[in-house]
Amino acid sequence: MQSWRIDAPGQTLVLASDGRTPVAVYWGPSLPEDQDLGAICDAAKRDVTGGMIDSLPELSLCPEEGDSFQGQPGIKAYRDGAPMYPRFAFVSGNGGEFVCRDAELGLTLTFRFEVQGAVIAASTSLTSDREITLHHLAAPAMPGPQFADEILDFSGRWIGEFQMERAPWRVGTHMREARGGRSGHETPPIAYFPETGATSTRGIVFAMHYGWSGGHVMYADEQPDGRRQIQFGHATGTRAAGTEFETGTLYLAASETGLNGCAVAFQRHLRDALITWPHPDRPRPVHYNCWEAIYFDHDFAELAAIADRAAALGAERFVLDDGWFGKRDDDTSSLGDWDIDPRKWPDGLTPLIDHVQALGMVFGLWFEPEMVNMDSDLARAHPDWILGRADQVEGRQQRVLDLSNPEVRSYLYDKIAAVLSTHDIDYIKWDHNRLLPVADAAQGDGIYALLARLRADFPQVEIESCASGGGRIDAGILQHTQRVWLSDSNDALERLRIQHDAALMLPAAVTGSHVGPRHCHTSGRVHDIRFRAWVAAQRHMGFEMDPRELTDDEAEVLTRVTAWWKANRDWRMGADILRLDSADPSVIAEQQLAADGTQFVVFAGKAASGKQNMPRPLRLTALEAEARYKVALINRDEANHLSRISIPLKEGPMVLTGQQLMQQGLILPWSFPDRLWVVEGTKI
Numbered sequence: 005m006q007s008w009r010i011d012a013p014g015q016t017l018v019l020a021s022d023g024r025t026p027v028a029v030y031w032g033p034s035l036p037e038d039q040d041l042g043a044i045c046d047a048a049k050r051d052v053t054g055g056m057i058d059s060l061p062e063l064s065l066c067p068e069e070g071d072s073f074q075g076q077p078g079i080k081a082y083r084d085g086a087p088m089y090p091r092f093a094f095v096s097g098n099g100g101e102f103v104c105r106d107a108e109l110g111l112t113l114t115f116r117f118e119v120q121g122a123v124i125a126a127s128t129s130l131t132s133d134r135e136i137t138l139h140h141l142a143a144p145a146m147p148g149p150q151f152a153d154e155i156l157d158f159s160g161r162w163i164g165e166f167q168m169e170r171a172p173w174r175v176g177t178h179m180r181e182a183r184g185g186r187s188g189h190e191t192p193p194i195a196y197f198p199e200t201g202a203t204s205t206r207g208i209v210f211a212m213h214y215g216w217s218g219g220h221v222m223y224a225d226e227q228p229d230g231r232r233q234i235q236f237g238h239a240t241g242t243r244a245a246g247t248e249f250e251t252g253t254l255y256l257a258a259s260e261t262g263l264n265g266c267a268v269a270f271q272r273h274l275r276d277a278l279i280t281w282p283h284p285d286r287p288r289p290v291h292y293n294c295w296e297a298i299y300f301d302h303d304f305a306e307l308a309a310i311a312d313r314a315a316a317l318g319a320e321r322f323v324l325d326d327g328w329f330g331k332r333d334d335d336t337s338s339l340g341d342w343d344i345d346p347r348k349w350p351d352g353l354t355p356l357i358d359h360v361q362a363l364g365m366v367f368g369l370w371f372e373p374e375m376v377n378m379d380s381d382l383a384r385a386h387p388d389w390i391l392g393r394a395d396q397v398e399g400r401q402q403r404v405l406d407l408s409n410p411e412v413r414s415y416l417y418d419k420i421a422a423v424l425s426t427h428d429i430d431y432i433k434w435d436h437n438r439l440l441p442v443a444d445a446a447q448g449d450g451i452y453a454l455l456a457r458l459r460a461d462f463p464q465v466e467i468e469s470c471a472s473g474g475g476r477i478d479a480g481i482l483q484h485t486q487r488v489w490l491s492d493s494n495d496a497l498e499r500l501r502i503q504h505d506a507a508l509m510l511p512a513a514v515t516g517s518h519v520g521p522r523h524c525h526t527s528g529r530v531h532d533i534r535f536r537a538w539v540a541a542q543r544h545m546g547f548e549m550d551p552r553e554l555t556d557d558e559a560e561v562l563t564r565v566t567a568w569w570k571a572n573r574d575w576r577m578g579a580d581i582l583r584l585d586s587a588d589p590s591v592i593a594e595q596q597l598a599a600d601g602t603q604f605v606v607f608a609g610k611a612a613s614g615k616q617n618m619p620r621p622l623r624l625t626a627l628e629a630e631a632r633y634k635v636a637l638i639n640r641d642e643a644n645h646l647s648r649i650s651i652p653l654k655e656g657p658m659v660l661t662g663q664q665l666m667q668q669g670l671i672l673p674w675s676f677p678d679r680l681w682v683v684e685g686t687k688i
Contacts, residue, residue: 005020006094007044008099010100010119011034014257014258014259015031015122015124015256017030018041018045020041028144028145029045029048065078067145068091076225077140078128078141080141083109100116100118111136112130117144121269123256123273126144126253129249129250130248131247131249132248134247140237142237143254145234146233148226149232152200155170155224159191160192161190163527165192174226177223182239183239184443185404187480195222205261205626208259211258212236213254214237216251219445253479255270261626266508267508268581268582278479279482280459281486282465282486287570287573287574291320291323291546292365294324294548296520297310302327302349307356310550319365322360324367326372326435330343330345330380330381335400339402353369357428368429368433370435372434374404376402400438402437404441409450413454424462429465430464430466431465431468433489434467435472436469436475436476467484469482473489473493474489488510489516492526504583504594508583515544517540533554580599582625590610591622592608593622601626601627602687603684604624604633605685608680608682610675610676610679622669624662627666632659634685635657637653637681638684644675653672
């Protein structure tokens with residue numbers, strides 16, 4: 005028996021092979037450096053009894069169907085229409101790469117593992133001597149926790165992303181699949197596996213994120229003998245026949261500090277290791293997007309006036325959204341015709357760019373390159389470039405271009421590059437407003453290739469991944485982009501929850517969050533400017549409304565909150581987002597802790613009326629127990645007149661120990677729903 009260990013901060017993975025495909029015999033919190041790996045392998049062996057086959061099939065990194073394995077096989081392939089039942093033998097391994105081969109079938113499996121920060125990045129590749137049809141290939145399959153009762157994954161919808169779902173572990177298969185051609189509102193490619201009793205701040209938790217944008221499948225299997233295994237791979241049956249295949253990268257995290265430990269590992273990995281920042285030394289700019297101010301009604305004078313107002317409020321980037329190209333007066337035409345509309349912009353975009361830059365802002369522009377309207381010059385010239393059958397159902401009056409076609413990618417590159425090379429553009433909002441008509445992994449490969457070419461030639465341009473809001477958010481797309489538009493909802497109450505749950509993966513620096521209109525366009529609700537501003541200030545802050553609608557009081561509040569955000573962005577955009585365990589389910593709270601631990605800010609949002617009269621204490625987390633912290637409620641001026649008692653936190657700063665903050669907690673003033681308290685803490 006050969007064995008290997010892979011260590012990342014906070015976790016250890018032990019692999020072993022007896023001559024067959026390696027098995028993950030241990031995955032969990034870090035093992036001692038002198039741990040006897042042979043003892044780990046011996047302790048993992050299981051008994052066999054009546055009613056079972058004579059030897060249990062291994063739960064290997066790629067379980068094999070031909071071994072009487074009752075779960076999901078790690079490979080499902082066909083040659084000449086006949087199913088293949090490979091039996092792989094171990095060939096070589098060095099701790100980072102393991103090669104296995106079935107010489108009779110001419111198949112070679114390679115597993116790769118790499119430590120990236122606090123996560124372990126794992127992937128599988130398959131080569132065949134002759135062409136095969138691949139229905140499923142798993143990234144390295146991992147053991148499921150034995151001391152767990154539930155699986156935590158996500159569902160969602162447009163303007164309701166990252167909704168947490170809880171499913172019980174039980175005999176059989178829990179399957180989640182996204183077949184819409186993107187990572188999806190409905191099934192983001194991330195799952196958590198908490199041991200029983202784990203919370204956001206305590207307990208052992210395992211987590212996986214599949215970094216692929218083109219649709220995925222997850223299987224969480226429990227065998228009749230009680231063993232558990234988890235697989236991620238591309239959505240089933242989405243690949244063309246061939247001889248070489250790769251999975252996406254599966255990112256692994258394990259934690260002894262609850263969900264937060266895994267969340268922080270993912271946040272840091274995305275922010276610090278995966279994303280290539282075009283301006284690494286520039287602070288994240290306060291963002292303004294004009295979409296909910298003007299929609300398709302572009303007029304230079306109106307937009308210039310809006311830019312004036314946005315800059316006065318503190319905006320540092322101005323983004324011109326949909327409607328600047330072709331004959332785009334609504335969403336029924338012109339996608340694909342990426343030439344500036346001379347009706348709206350007789351002198352091109354340069355006058356607006358010059359005006360924006362004179363105000364001290366940089367300029368951004370909206371594109372939706374993967375899509376086409378049938379009412380467009382492109383569709384009329386190249387109907388053969390459209391993905392799917394001719395009589396397909398449309399989405400938002402549009403169809404999808406076939407990005408697997410190099411001619412399509414070249415056309416789109418040329419059009420986008422022509423705009424970027426002739427205008428001073430700092431930023432692209434890259435949208436994707438419909439599902440694919442057919443699930444096709446080649447589309448995902450195509451968009452990566454197009455983005456990679458643009459990034460190589462225009463490295464100074466930041467790109468946001470927007471797919472009707474949060475429909476394409478994953479580590480695959482974030483290797484080519486630097487920001488995500490988490491949701492098309494600018495409703496602060498909705499965003500409070502969406503941002504909270506998305507923090508199980510996303511750091512603040514990449515998560516766009518905007519102050520929307522007083523009367524929300526997606527929910528119909530009206531929220532106070534203070535609530536809207538502070539919720540946006542939790543992440544990468546921006547505005548998305550007509551700033552001319554603001555009253556003097558609203559403008560003063562927004563200017564003040566924006567100034568606070570700017571004053572704190574240097575440390576906050578590199579901070580860990582820690583979800584807090586609130587004893588009151590009506591409170592959604594998080595703590596952002598600086599990388600050096602010397603300061604923090606707590607956002608405590610009141611999302612509904614509580615069951616009890618008074619607020620329950622809110623425990624903080626991850627502080628030094630013996631240290632003393634000065635804590636201050638920085639928006640205490642927002643206290644309602646019905647909050648009648650002069651509690652200390654409402655009157656000024658307090659000095660409390662870390663232990664007190666983590667055990668006794670903070671008692672915040674009473675408030676109405678749809679309000680948010682902000683508490684700053686500084687170690688002294």
